[in-house]
Amino acid sequence: MAVTSLVALAFLIPLALLVQQLAHERALAQAERQTAIVISVLAVTTDPNAVEQVIASAENRAGDVAVHGLSEQPVGRGHAAAGDVSAAAQQRDTVTASVPGGLAYLSPIEIDDDRVAVVEVMVPDSELTAGVRAAWAALAVVAVGLVLGSAVIGDRLAGRVVRPARNLATAATALGDGDLSVRVHPTGPRELAEAGVAFNQMADRLAALRIAEREMVADLSHRLRTPLTGLRLDVEALEAAEDLAAAGELTPEEDADRHRTAARVRQALATLEQEIDVLIRTTRHAAATTATGESEPTPTGYCDASEVVAQRMTFWSAVAGDQDRSCEVYGSEFSAPVSVPGSELGAALDAVLGNAFRYTAQGTPLEVAVSRHDGWVAVRVDDGGPGIADPDRALTRGASDRGSTGLGLDIARRVARAGGGSVSVGRSSQLGGASVVMLFADPEAPPPAPPSRLGLIGRLTREPRIPRPASTRGRLGDRGGQRPAGSRWPRQRRSRD
Numbered sequence: 001m002a003v004t005s006l007v008a009l010a011f012l013i014p015l016a017l018l019v020q021q022l023a024h025e026r027a028l029a030q031a032e033r034q035t036a037i038v039i040s041v042l043a044v045t046t047d048p049n050a051v052e053q054v055i056a057s058a059e060n061r062a063g064d065v066a067v068h069g070l071s072e073q074p075v076g077r078g079h080a081a082a083g084d085v086s087a088a089a090q091q092r093d094t095v096t097a098s099v100p101g102g103l104a105y106l107s108p109i110e111i112d113d114d115r116v117a118v119v120e121v122m123v124p125d126s127e128l129t130a131g132v133r134a135a136w137a138a139l140a141v142v143a144v145g146l147v148l149g150s151a152v153i154g155d156r157l158a159g160r161v162v163r164p165a166r167n168l169a170t171a172a173t174a175l176g177d178g179d180l181s182v183r184v185h186p187t188g189p190r191e192l193a194e195a196g197v198a199f200n201q202m203a204d205r206l207a208a209l210r211i212a213e214r215e216m217v218a219d220l221s222h223r224l225r226t227p228l229t230g231l232r233l234d235v236e237a238l239e240a241a242e243d244l245a246a247a248g249e250l251t252p253e254e255d256a257d258r259h260r261t262a263a264r265v266r267q268a269l270a271t272l273e274q275e276i277d278v279l280i281r282t283t284r285h286a287a288a289t290t291a292t293g294e295s296e297p298t299p300t301g302y303c304d305a306s307e308v309v310a311q312r313m314t315f316w317s318a319v320a321g322d323q324d325r326s327c328e329v330y331g332s333e334f335s336a337p338v339s340v341p342g343s344e345l346g347a348a349l350d351a352v353l354g355n356a357f358r359y360t361a362q363g364t365p366l367e368v369a370v371s372r373h374d375g376w377v378a379v380r381v382d383d384g385g386p387g388i389a390d391p392d393r394a395l396t397r398g399a400s401d402r403g404s405t406g407l408g409l410d411i412a413r414r415v416a417r418a419g420g421g422s423v424s425v426g427r428s429s430q431l432g433g434a435s436v437v438m439l440f441a442d443p444e445a446p447p448p449a450p451p452s453r454l455g456l457i458g459r460l461t462r463e464p465r466i467p468r469p470a471s472t473r474g475r476l477g478d479r480g481g482q483r484p485a486g487s488r489w490p491r492q493r494r495s496r497d
Contacts, residue, residue: 020129026130028123032107035119039107048067065119066120092110101125102122104121107121167185171184180203231268234319264315301342302340302341303342308342309368323362339419339441340418349412351411364433366381368381368382375446382434384431395409416439420441
């Protein structure tokens with residue numbers, strides 16, 4: 001508003017002076033016209049009486065008119081001093097002189113060779129300032145209107161800037177207090193709108209990081225359930241062996257099994273301690289990454305799915321043997337590279353197998369198979385349990401109908417997606433229960449098309465397989481020679497007699 005007032009004054013003051021000057025020049029122009037009328041009369045006659053009659057009969061709006069030099073006394077009513085009249089006659093040029101109440105306009109004219117008459121027109125102050133005050137009042141009204149209008153418009157324009165800035169500041173304060181749901185509506189000038197969009201993106205990023213952090217902790221915590229499941233099963237076996245030992249019915253073979261079970265308990269405790277160390281290191285790394293402002297790197301690496309399956313099934317086949325489960329492993333003899341770390345694939349396999357052991361009765365058969373076909377690597381886990389009634393719900397993170405965390409299959413799905421594939425849940429055509437297939441893109445032979453349940457996954461249950469020797473059922477057999485990349489492992493359909 002102050003700037004607008006200064007601009008208005010800078011324009012209005014010169015305008016006011018110009019209006020005053022125009023009024024002054026207008027009055028002098030009127031006096032000049034009156035002088036021209038008298039000069040035209042003097043060109044005809046210099047008789048003082050005739051000139052006086054002309055002056056008296058003419059309409060004199062510019063003031064009193066007088067002629068000096070026609071006689072000893074001026075003809076008409078003169079107001080100019082004798083010195084000003086003499087100066088005009090000597091200079092032979094128009095002279096303006098100040099007189100009481102106005103201005104005298106003196107114009108000389110030669111009437112004879114030796115005489116010069118001076119025509120005087122008195123211009124009163126009222127004529128010199130006629131209309132000036134009204135013009136100044138109008139300019140003042142315009143100035144006030146401009147200032148008030150600029151104040152209103154400036155308030156509107158400032159509101160467009162202040163309100164979005166205030167909303168952005170309020171949202172930033174709320175976000176700083178922990179409200180990750182706060183967002184702003186990008187409005188105002190382009191810069192503020194861009195700042196609002198950047199704020200919303202930052203808030204979305206913070207919310208995503210918070211969710212990812214919580215999911216990471218949940219996933220890492222879920223990995224602890226695998227050794228806990230083995231511990232629970234082995235403890236149950238040890239309790240049964242202790243009861244037999246207390247009753248004196250423990251055979252040497254059962255006593256040897258008890259010692260093996262105790263060894264597995266120690267191994268499970270070591271695994272549990274290792275998983276806890278991984279959880280602590282990962283949590284510290286995430287905290288350090290958040291503190292430095294860096295993005296959390298996505299775990300990358302390569303592993304052989306067959307080797308991971310062979311390693312993990314060493315543990316699970318022993319647990320299956322204690323529960324009288326038929327646990328068969330197929331395809332672990334051949335190379336099956338996938339683009340995920342071995343620890344991540346092992347955690348996904350443990351999550352799926354843990355669910356199979358946890359939610360099926362003892363004695364329920366299990367089957368794990370690895371295949372490599374058409375640019376894809378598949379890890380399949382089948383069981384002979386009741387199956388999964390709602391596969392879509394089972395793949396939903398945190399959803400469970402059996403009181404669990406609902407994270408097992410989601411962990412498997414995330415690992416499969418990290419490897420360029422997906423997870424499929426269906427019914428096993430061999431064992432009749434659930435069938436979980438983790439599909440990974442083959443890094444050595446990119447797949448020509450996205451995975452399909454009716455494609456590779458369906459062929460996994462239709463191709464023949466070679467039955468394993470009876471001595472290897474319930475445990476993992478020795479790994480044979482490696483077949484060339486891209487080869488398929490043959491297998492034979494289970495008899496349905």
